[in-house]
Amino acid sequence: MSFETSMKKLEELSEKIRDEETSLDEAIKCYEDGIKCYNECNEILNSARQKIETFSK
Numbered sequence: 001m002s003f004e005t006s007m008k009k010l011e012e013l014s015e016k017i018r019d020e021e022t023s024l025d026e027a028i029k030c031y032e033d034g035i036k037c038y039n040e041c042n043e044i045l046n047s048a049r050q051k052i053e054t055f056s057k
Contacts, residue, residue, distance in 0.1 A: 003044045010037040 001009075013034040017027045 001040055003041055006037045006040045010034055
């Protein structure tokens, strides 16, 4: 998944968690999915950082 796609999904999950109509079970599932999206974004950013550092040397 691309960084932009992961960020968009993370934002959607965050909104769903804040929605008063979301049940606790749904909120927990959204939280778990959000952690996965966060980790994907973090990996993509770390990879980009390493590439930039390599090219900067």
